[in-house]
Amino acid sequence: xxxxKQNSPSLSVQEGRISILNCDYTNSMFDYFLWYKKYPxxxxxxxxxxxxxxxKNEDGRFTxxxxxxAKHLSLHIVPSQPGDSxxxxxxxRTKETSxxxxxxxxxxxxxxxx
Amino acid sequence: ExxxxxxxxxKIIEKKQPVAFWCNPISGHxxxxxxxxxxxxxxxLLIRYENEEAVDDSQLPxxxxxxxxxxxxxxxxxIQPAELGDSxxxxxxxSQGMNTxxxxxxxxxxxx
Numbered sequence: 001x002x003x004x005k006q007n008s009p010s011l012s013v014q015e016g017r018i019s020i021l022n023c024d025y026t027n028s029m030f031d032y033f034l035w036y037k038k039y040p041x042x043x044x045x046x047x048x049x050x051x052x053x054x055x056k057n058e059d060g061r062f063t064x065x066x067x068x069x070a071k072h073l074s075l076h077i078v079p080s081q082p083g084d085s086x087x088x089x090x091x092x093r094t095k096e097t098s099x100x101x102x103x104x105x106x107x108x109x110x111x112x113x114x
Numbered sequence: 115e116x117x118x119x120x121x122x123x124x125k126i127i128e129k130k131q132p133v134a135f136w137c138n139p140i141s142g143h144x145x146x147x148x149x150x151x152x153x154x155x156x157x158x159l160l161i162r163y164e165n166e167e168a169v170d171d172s173q174l175p176x177x178x179x180x181x182x183x184x185x186x187x188x189x190x191x192x193i194q195p196a197e198l199g200d201s202x203x204x205x206x207x208x209s210q211g212m213n214t215x216x217x218x219x220x221x222x223x224x225x226x
Contacts, residue, residue, distance in 0.1 A: 004156075034214070043118070043205055043217030044157065089156050093212075099145055099164055100212040104156030 003027045004092050006105035014113055019077040021108050023090030026071060030092035034102070035064060035075050038087045047088075048075070080112045116140070118218035120206050126224045132194035135221045139187065139208030146183060147215060148191050149205040157205055157217075163189065193223075201225045 005024045013019045023033075031052045036044035050057040050064045050073070057064050063076045077084055090105040119138040127133050139146050144165050149157035160179065162170040165186035174181065178197070183189040193200055203222050207215040 009154075036217075041123075041219070043120075043207075043219045046214050046216065049214070091156075095212065096170060099162060099169060101159060101162070101170065102157075102215060104158070106154065106156050 002106075004090055004103045004105040006088075006090055006108050008108050009106070010109040010111070012111045012113065013080050015082055016079045019075075019080045019084065019110055019112065021075040021077075021088050021090075021110065023073050023075075023105055024071060025073075025092050027092065027094065027103075028071075029094050030103075031095060032093040032100075033064070033066060033073050034091045034093065035062075036089045036091060036104075037084075038089060038107070044089055077110075080110075082112050082114050085110055085112050118206055118208055118216055120204075120218035120221055122221055123219060124222050124224075126226065127196055128226050129198055130195040132192065133196050133223060134193075135191045135204050135206075135223075137189045137191070137206030137218060139189070139206070140216055143208035143210050143216075144186065145209045145211060145215075146189050147207040147209075148181060148189070149207065149217075151203040151205055151220070153202075160191070196223075196225045198225050 034049040035047040037047045038044045048062045066073045087107045089107045091102045146163040148160040151157045161174045161181050163183045181191045203220040205220045207217045209215045
């Protein structure tokens, strides 16, 4: 049962244009959503997050949108830069009796062409 | 501030051999996680520690996998014996309670 899905394995955009990465989820108990970026041979790096009670969070070139009714979130990168080329993982958090648990999507490989 | 440290970075072993991975979390982070990431997939949680207590090990294959976090700081994940299907990247992460998880670089395991 894949509770967090990223349906696009890859995305290619031109430098300076917008990159839109999508994520769908099924579990209504998720209370927080996060995006991580991963370069080859490195661990995932936290990028941006959004609480389930909000519909938008912005940090510089990165904006995350949450549509709870559709159980869908997206990450917008504007303008895209070649250094943004990486695998992007969507993750969703559930609170546990002690602490929390993250469920990750499969990832989307973003390539930004100069 | 130093990030999460993992060693070794790469390990190649033959099947049925034992292997161990080590993790040093960010100073002050009481929560430590071990994840496994298969090729083309996202990380999947194996075990979560709150200080020295394993509070979520429901995804850990207990017949061959074991973990410990003595003194609530460093942690070791062991596989004995390793199988071909264990080839993956093993990631360690740490956090302060429910705050953002920070990941180490991972150990890439290849089982031949």
